Amino acid sequence: MTAMVDIRSVHKNFGSLEVLRGIDLEVSTGEVAVVLGPSGSGKSTLLRTINHLEKVDSGWISVAGSLVGYRRRNDKLYELRERDILKQRTRIGFVFQNFNLFPHLTVLENIIEAPVSALRRPRKQAVESAERLLARVGLEDKASAYPRQLSGGQQQRVAIARALALEPELLLFDEPTSALDPELVGEVLDVIKDLADQGTTMIVVTHEIGFAREVADTVVFMDEGRIVEQGTPTEVLDHPRHERTKAFLSKVL
Amino acid sequence: MSLTSDPPTKEAPERAAPEDYSALKVVPVRNPWRWVAVAATAVLVAQFAHGLITNPGWEWEVFADFFATETILKAVWITLQLTFYGTALGFALGIVLAFMRLSRSPFLKSVAFTYIWAFRSIPLIVQLLFWFNLTYLYKKLDFGIPFGPGFFSFDTAGLVGAMSAAVLGLALHQAAYAAEIVRGGVLAVDTGQLEAAAALGIPRLRQLRRIVLPQAMRSILPNAANEVISLFKGTSIVSVMAIGELFYQTQVIYGRNGRVVPLLMVATVWYIILTTLLSIAQYYVERHFSRGATR
Numbered sequence: 001m002t003a004m005v006d007i008r009s010v011h012k013n014f015g016s017l018e019v020l021r022g023i024d025l026e027v028s029t030g031e032v033a034v035v036l037g038p039s040g041s042g043k044s045t046l047l048r049t050i051n052h053l054e055k056v057d058s059g060w061i062s063v064a065g066s067l068v069g070y071r072r073r074n075d076k077l078y079e080l081r082e083r084d085i086l087k088q089r090t091r092i093g094f095v096f097q098n099f100n101l102f103p104h105l106t107v108l109e110n111i112i113e114a115p116v117s118a119l120r121r122p123r124k125q126a127v128e129s130a131e132r133l134l135a136r137v138g139l140e141d142k143a144s145a146y147p148r149q150l151s152g153g154q155q156q157r158v159a160i161a162r163a164l165a166l167e168p169e170l171l172l173f174d175e176p177t178s179a180l181d182p183e184l185v186g187e188v189l190d191v192i193k194d195l196a197d198q199g200t201t202m203i204v205v206t207h208e209i210g211f212a213r214e215v216a217d218t219v220v221f222m223d224e225g226r227i228v229e230q231g232t233p234t235e236v237l238d239h240p241r242h243e244r245t246k247a248f249l250s251k252v253l
Numbered sequence: 254m255s256l257t258s259d260p261p262t263k264e265a266p267e268r269a270a271p272e273d274y275s276a277l278k279v280v281p282v283r284n285p286w287r288w289v290a291v292a293a294t295a296v297l298v299a300q301f302a303h304g305l306i307t308n309p310g311w312e313w314e315v316f317a318d319f320f321a322t323e324t325i326l327k328a329v330w331i332t333l334q335l336t337f338y339g340t341a342l343g344f345a346l347g348i349v350l351a352f353m354r355l356s357r358s359p360f361l362k363s364v365a366f367t368y369i370w371a372f373r374s375i376p377l378i379v380q381l382l383f384w385f386n387l388t389y390l391y392k393k394l395d396f397g398i399p400f401g402p403g404f405f406s407f408d409t410a411g412l413v414g415a416m417s418a419a420v421l422g423l424a425l426h427q428a429a430y431a432a433e434i435v436r437g438g439v440l441a442v443d444t445g446q447l448e449a450a451a452a453l454g455i456p457r458l459r460q461l462r463r464i465v466l467p468q469a470m471r472s473i474l475p476n477a478a479n480e481v482i483s484l485f486k487g488t489s490i491v492s493v494m495a496i497g498e499l500f501y502q503t504q505v506i507y508g509r510n511g512r513v514v515p516l517l518m519v520a521t522v523w524y525i526i527l528t529t530l531l532s533i534a535q536y537y538v539e540r541h542f543s544r545g546a547t548r
Contacts, residue, residue: 051452082457090454100449104467104545113463114453146545166453 003062004029004170004201005050010059012045019045021225023059027170027218030199034212036236037222038248043205046222047172050203051092052085063092064169090118093163097175099155101147101162107134108143111162119166126165133161137191153184157191164195171195171202178207209252213237221245315515319506320522328502329523335416335488335498339423340481346424347431354436365432372429378490381422385415385494419491427484434476438469470542478535482528489520499523 005027012020019042027033035043048054050061052069060077061068069085070077080088102110111130115121121129134140137157147155156176163171173192177185189211196202196215206212212219212233219236221228223244229236240246305311319325353365372380442465450460489500499520507516 053448053452086451086454086456088454089452092452094452096445096449096452098445100443100445102446102449102464102468104542106545114455117456117459117463118454148545162453 002029003027004031004064005203006062007046007050008059008061010046010049010061011057012042012049012054013057019225020049020056023225023227025220025227025230027201027203029201031201031217032196032215033203033218033220034216034233035203035205035220035222036207036209036212036248037228041222042225043222044174047094047174047203047205050170050172051089051094053094063088086118090114090166091169093166093168093171095156095159095163095171095173095176097178099147099152099159099179101155101159103147106144106146107139107150107158110147110158111165114162115165130161130165133164134158136164136194137161138187151184152180153187156180156188160188160191160195169201171200173202173204173206175205175207207252209237209249221248223248310514311518312512312515315512316518316522319516319519324502324506325499325519325523328497328499329527331416331497332485332488332499332523333527335419335423335491335496336481336485338420339427339484339488342420342424343427343484344431344435344477346428348435350428350432351435351439354432355439369429369432372426375426377422377426377487378493380426381419381491381494384418384422415494415496419488419494419496423484423488423491427480430480431477434473434480435469437476438471438473439465441472442468467542471539471546474535474539474542478531482531485527485531486524 003026005025007023007025010020010023011018023042023046025033025046035046037043045054049056050063050068055069060070066088067077068088069080071080071084072078101107102113105113108127108130111133112123112126115126115129116123131140131143134143137160139154139157139161142150142154142158147158150158156179160176176192177188180188185208189208192202192204193211193215204211204216216233218230219233220230221236221240221242221244228242228244229240236245237249240249350365350368353361354369356362446464446468447460450464455464488498491498492501492504495501503516503520507513
């Protein structure tokens with residue numbers, strides 16, 4: 001298997017606070033990596049560096065063979081213009097904790113916005129594929145609703161459909177169920193599980209240990225800006241080797 | 254609730270059957286002082302209305318004679334033109350200034366900041382007189398403000414200079430306020446919206462036009478409507494430059510015939526009518542931009 005995501009010695013500071021202190025991670029095509037860790041461990045920041053919402057201070061990240069945010073020519077790295085970064089991002093789907101749907105646009109308009117404006121798809125074709133995606137997340141009857149008329153779980157499913165509309169090679173989920181009422185978590189996780197079963201490459205930051213056990217190929221445990229350990233769900237969740245992992249799991253399980 | 258469907262237990266004390274209140278008459282709370290206040294206010298309103306009708310000083314027949322004369326209608330048209338160009342150019346420049354202040358370039362930021370500082374500091378009337386005299390000094394200065402053919406057919410070439418100066422002054426003054434209103438509106442948009450748009454790879458201009466501005470409009474509009482209405486009434490200030498707008502023309506007429514009060518009423522009623530129309534327009538524009546919102 002080839003590496004879809006390749007992260008090499010990534011460092012990131014917010015002022016004097018070191019958020020990422022040398023991250024190395026590889027995610028293969030078709031792999032589902034679940035990132036666990038306590039609050040402030042840097043897992044969301046790591047996810048955001050992968051589509052360049054955060055710029056790294058040192059190290060590099062490549063997605064599907066191309067460097068994120070830079071172009072390499074001989075022995076120099078040239079920073080990309082914003083336009084090129086935006087183009088790179090269309091290959092990476094990102095799902096936010098707070099959904100961030102556009103409240104003034106209908107569900108359908110939310111989904112077709114990026115395909116029409118960023119990929120220049122014909123509107124008719126974008127609408128057809130949006131309708132297919134809505135059916136896939138079980139919301140085919142909500143196309144003309146506004147986000148505020150939907151429950152949190154429905155909004156997050158729309159957000160997933162919106163990310164899928166760009167047909168990304170990689171999907172990033174930033175705590176997709178943390179803002180949801182407990183009874184709505186299942187419907188969103190089911191959609192993500194379904195995507196995983198179809199071989200979508202994804203990195204999921206979450207607190208849902210059960211979900212990690214069921215869906216993950218790799219579980220990554222982060223603490224204080226470093227990857228403490230990584231391995232199969234059985235290795236990390238059932239037989240953790242590090243004290244930090246054990247302490248974390250004993251609190252959340 | 255499950256409790257209500259539980260079978261009654263033997264131990265429970267027998268409760269008296271609830272009384273049936275539905276047959277009783279409901280007596281609402283009485284507010285005698287409210288009625289006293291209503292009566293007192295009604296007397297004052299009646300006195301005022303009576304005065305409006307019977308006081309010969311209002312000279313309603315003079316008001317009726319002048320209300321829709323050609324001179325006044327033309328003056329209303331000039332007032333509307335001043336408002337329209339002042340608003341359009343003011344907000345166009347204001348939007349540019351707002352995004353300069355929001356940009357990451359320290360140079361653009363400080364230029365916009367200085368502009369806003371300067372034009373908010375200078376009284377409009379001082380600025381207008383300054384521009385009026387500048388065009389007087391530099392007759393060839395061309396500001397390229399598009400005036401419709403209807404305007405040229407009415408005014409002499411000499412007045413075009415004054416009119417340009419007035420529009421320029423109003424617009425530059427308005428731009429400083431518009432910039433802050435637009436900037437406030439853009440800042441009110443949740444940063445998550447920008448992140449989502451960026452994560453989806455939506456092109457930068459499209460992000461602004463499709464995602465940011467429509468949401469910013471909701472907080473921009475009430476303030477902008479205030480500004481348009483205050484500019485509309487503020488056009489009366491250009492009467493100092495002898496431009497034939499509504500207030501100037503009424504002054505000219507009562508200067509000739511001495512009927513001050515009815516002519517001030519002519520101007521007043523026109524200002525009220527047009528402000529009302531602007532407020533109605535505001536309602537519909539705001540409704541358009543509140544799509545998908547719950548309040």
